Amino acid sequence: MIQNILNELAADPWGVAGKWFALAPAAVLLLAAAAAVVARNLVRAALALTLSFMALGVLFISLGAEFLGFVQLMVYVGAVAMLIVFAILLTRPDRLRRTATALRGAGPAAGVVIGLVTLGGLLGVISTSPLAAGTKCAPAATAPVARIGEVLMGSHVAALLAVGVLLTAALVGAAILAIEDK
């Protein structure tokens, strides 16, 4: 295994480096996500989440979905992360109460165990699935902006309108929920 990698490295160092470098965003993504989940400080969790969003966007871009990656950055980093930050600052717990961010007790442990079991199951399925083993990367798969526009305004136009309505409804609903009672 290691010998294979070394041989490959000797043959085409730049290609191999590129290959591993392409997985760097994935590593950042997973580490940042883990940091967000275990953080004690809520704001740091939000910042780690922001980093993981950025890494996910970069991953999308490296997979050829440039437009989607930019949308991910714009929506999640520009809007969702900031919303979460605002929510954190607006709901600071009282100093007297427990901060309740610690990972303790049987319940949380059970949650972690369920997460791990799920992970095991998923990885097992992925490693044995014939679908995953057979397919190779299709380098031609890109999503040009013009094509996205055509698809969005063509066969998906009903969904686009529905999303517009949904977002408007969510905006109004969120405002009504969070508005101060006069």
Add this chain to the structure above:
Amino acid sequence: MSEFLETAPVWLKDWVLGLLAGFGVPGWILDLVAAGMVVGTCIGIFLGLFALMSVMERKILARCQNRYGPNRVGPFGLFQPVADGIKMITKEDIVPAAADRVVHFLAPVVMMVPALLVLAILPYGRDLVPVQLDAGILYFFAVGAGTEVAVFMAGWSSNNKYSVIGAMRAIAQMISYEMPLVIAALTAAMVSGSLAPQAIVEAQGPAGFLPGWYVFTPWGFVAALIFYTCALAESNRCPFDLPEGESELVAGHLTEYSGFKYATFFMAEYIGMFAICGLFVTLFLGGWQAPLPALGFVPSWVWFFAKVCAVAGSMVWVRATLPRLRIDHMLGFAWKFLLPMGFVTFLAAACWHYAGRGPAGWLASLAIVGAAYVALSANFSRRFSLERRVYQFSE
């Protein structure tokens, strides 16, 4: 001669690469060198512009206020930025004891990164685009979103109430003004049918002997004004500089920064301002296109930077002219005036396009934006009608 000047930067790069290839340097090193030359040139030019701007701003402000401005260091005070830089670097770097040290340190870095990243897609000249991106405009805004994170990091990590308030105000302002900014930018993208900056510039080529810049159409003029206003707000410039208002918030999220970190923030804000001016020029002022075809002998990149400097200079002028707004007025302006106006401009641009881009479209879009302006401004100004000032103790 003009052809040579036009292609001189590209020629220079090719020459260096050819020289290196002649020495038998491997291909991946050549790639690195090519990228490094482009990046280095961009950063170098914009740092130079920043230095020039920092002194020119003070001198223009001084002119506007009937005084001299810096004139001690070097001829006409032109070496002032050097002195400032030395001062900034040698100052002590103070971190508050209660601060979150890691985030406090990272904030200026995170601030600087998007400011530099967005420079990659601007078309500086006919052949000078560092990265040709299909969705360049979207990239600009997507990467620009990182600035908000940086501001929040700076404000929160300082552990100081003024910093947090300043940061939250800055973020609220940026998010609010980002909407009309994007809408205004999208009108230009829609009309030129592309999100690629170079394609947008090419779509604004000369129409006969007149420039085909979008700012010379009714919808384009309005969209340019909206974009310009939002650009001022996005780069936290006067009259929208209240997040860092020194008289109310002791400089907001910058309160606890000093020395080189402060200089980094300062620099990032100025480079961000240049970048957004560059986008403004690209979208509405014809990018590197010469104003008149007859002036085409001047290299395109000269035109680009001339326009950027002119727009940046006008921002200084605005700063010297207008007072600072109140926060609710500022947010209300974005949501109740700029955003609806942006939507109407969108509609007007579509009308202009479907009416054949000729005089008919011109009149139709003029009518639409005119009617919307009258209706919206009447509605908006009614809420903020100024009352007659009463002098309580003067009688």
Add this chain to the structure above:
Amino acid sequence: MNLQIFLAISAVLFATGLAAVLSRANAILVLIGIELMLGAANLNFVAFWKFSPSPSDLTGVMFALFSIAVAAAEVAVGLAIIILVHRRMNTVDVDDADELKG
């Protein structure tokens, strides 16, 4: 670089989010977990699109795009609910909001 790697990354991300949802007490962290799970799903969509036989249909990308839009709406409403709960009960701890206790 094959599909499996991306599916594995997505699985780890999903499990991380699930663990957060099931074990963190703070409602905002629960929401963060949900966002991670949604991100994992989007990554799956994009990966399957990338390795699909007909990528020019853009099905996966479209699905991810709409899922991002829906997620944005979900975050807005979710955070509004959290703020409302905080205002009413002065807590953002999901375990403290147990008025339906048997």
Add this chain to the structure above:
Amino acid sequence: MITLPLIPLLPLLAAGATALMPRGRRGPAAGAAIFAQAASTLLALAAFAGTLGGGHDGPACLNFEWIATGGGTLRLGMLIDPLSAGMALMVSFVSLLIFVYSLGYMKDDANFARFFCFLSLFSGAMLGVVLSNSLLLTFACWELVGLASYLLIGFWFHKPEAAAAAKKAFLTTRVGDMGFLIGMLWLYASTGTLLFYDGGNGCLEASAVSALAAQTVGFGLAASNVIALLIFCGAAGKSGQFPLHVWLPDAMEGPTPVSALIHAATMVAAGVYLVARVFPIFAATGVTTGALVVVAWIGAGTALMAALIAVAQTDIKRILAYSTVSQLGFMMLALGVGSVPAAMAHLIAHAFFKALLFLGAGSVIHGVGDEQDVRKMGGLRKYQPVTFLTYAVGMMALSGVPFFFSGFWSKDEILHLAHGWPVSHVPFFLAGAAAFLTAFYMTRQMCFVFAGSYRGGVHPHESPGVMTLPLVVLALFAVGMSIPLTPAWPWLHGYHAGHAPELDLARLVDHGFLTIAGLSVLLAGSGIAAGYWLYRKFSPTDPLERAWAGGFRVLAGRFFIDELYAATIIRAFGFLGRAAAAIDRIISAVTMGAAGILARAFSALADFFDRMGVNLGFDSLCGGLKDGGDLFSSWQSGRVQSYLRILAAGTVVLLFFVGWLLS
């Protein structure tokens, strides 16, 4: 042709612009509404002029693709043909007059701008109904019209009666619209299109209609008949036909211009128009069978019933409202006996003189200080001369005074057609009785309002010019419309059929016509004479009430239909409630009894065990049960997260199980 969509769009745009204006911008709001309405009237006039030439085969359509869904495309369209052009011109012109009138009537209302916004919305939606070439678009505009009607009836929502009336109107018409919706879906399922005319593929064109007629759905009914009856449910709701007429009189709680525009001239006629528009479906299996028979019977019955009720009402607007219901019944009767032109003739004539009557009533109400009870008026002839004269014109047109009033000719033609209906003669007699009563109650109202001496408190005055001008214009039309309606020069029939009419005075002395015309002159004359004789002197008790108090009370109580509905619904629910309570009692008695027996047996057993085995661990058993209860209770922790954990664990286990099953 290309300007066709502008006719409904302009008022809609005006409504949108008015809605966005800040409160209290009265001038711009009214200006925008009236300007848009005037422009759309001009466009309608141009479209009407375009259809005048004749010789057109079929309607001119403007179809377009509205939205592309995954499987196919949904198409909408506009059309112009004599039917819709005449209706559009009438609607836009009457609307324009009523807009102008509202300037005066609503002058002092605080929500003046809102009123014009709603009026514009209504007018745009109504024109959409008229000009639509797709049942779907018709339905959408139909519901918009209903919304506008709801908003305008409840315009003075601070009055509880107005709010209740708005709700009643909305819900009652919704009952009919449900039928309409089902009919529309059925039509779409059977024909695959909702476009009326689409170059041979529309749902009203020969191929689709004959396919519908050939399809039998059960009880010997053709699909076309069932669909037609379902659509007629919607039309009956909107046009106030029995049994859905109850909302229309209550709708008079709205401002009077609204009553005139919506609840007399245009919206209530939309039902008639709808039936006329989809007439090919109604007539798919012939004009003397199927759905049209139902339409004719309901029309005739409604005409007589509403006329009877109108005789005993005292509210000036309610009398007119029941009269409207009655006249709509006439129109439905005309459609039922198979004549679209006759129905449209009466519709258009009625629109003008009924709008005139309502506006006149508004002028009266305005003049006597918002009093609506006719017993408290009287002698207004002297104080409001213009209103009196125009009102008299409207009254004579409605009563069918011969020769110079449009109502005479259109009603006469309906009577004539009903007489010639091969199915039954009963509707003809019902309609004749209704015509007599119409003349009677209108005379009664005139006597109450304008004759005698003034009995009210406020000093009456004539209304301003902006209100009387529309009255005069409408009065001219009420008279002038008689010209294109005479059988001697049947212009309207020719217009609908697409050829030029010719003058033939011989038709006036045709034997069949003379009989019916003579009869109808007799009916109108005797109605007026009876009314004048009974009411020439005012008395606080109605002469009819003195003659037969019981019958009068039934009429004044509107046949107690409202009460009947309330009683049946309340009784149905009451019965359900009592039944549920009874079942509850039985079950609880049985279970309690059984539980009592069991408990007694158990207590005996417990007593036994208590004595015999307290020390054998019974206490510990109780403790165990309690612990079990606590355990179960603690599962109901109320904590979302623990529920989630269990859910997730269950899902994971299930997934593994399914995976194991599959592998």
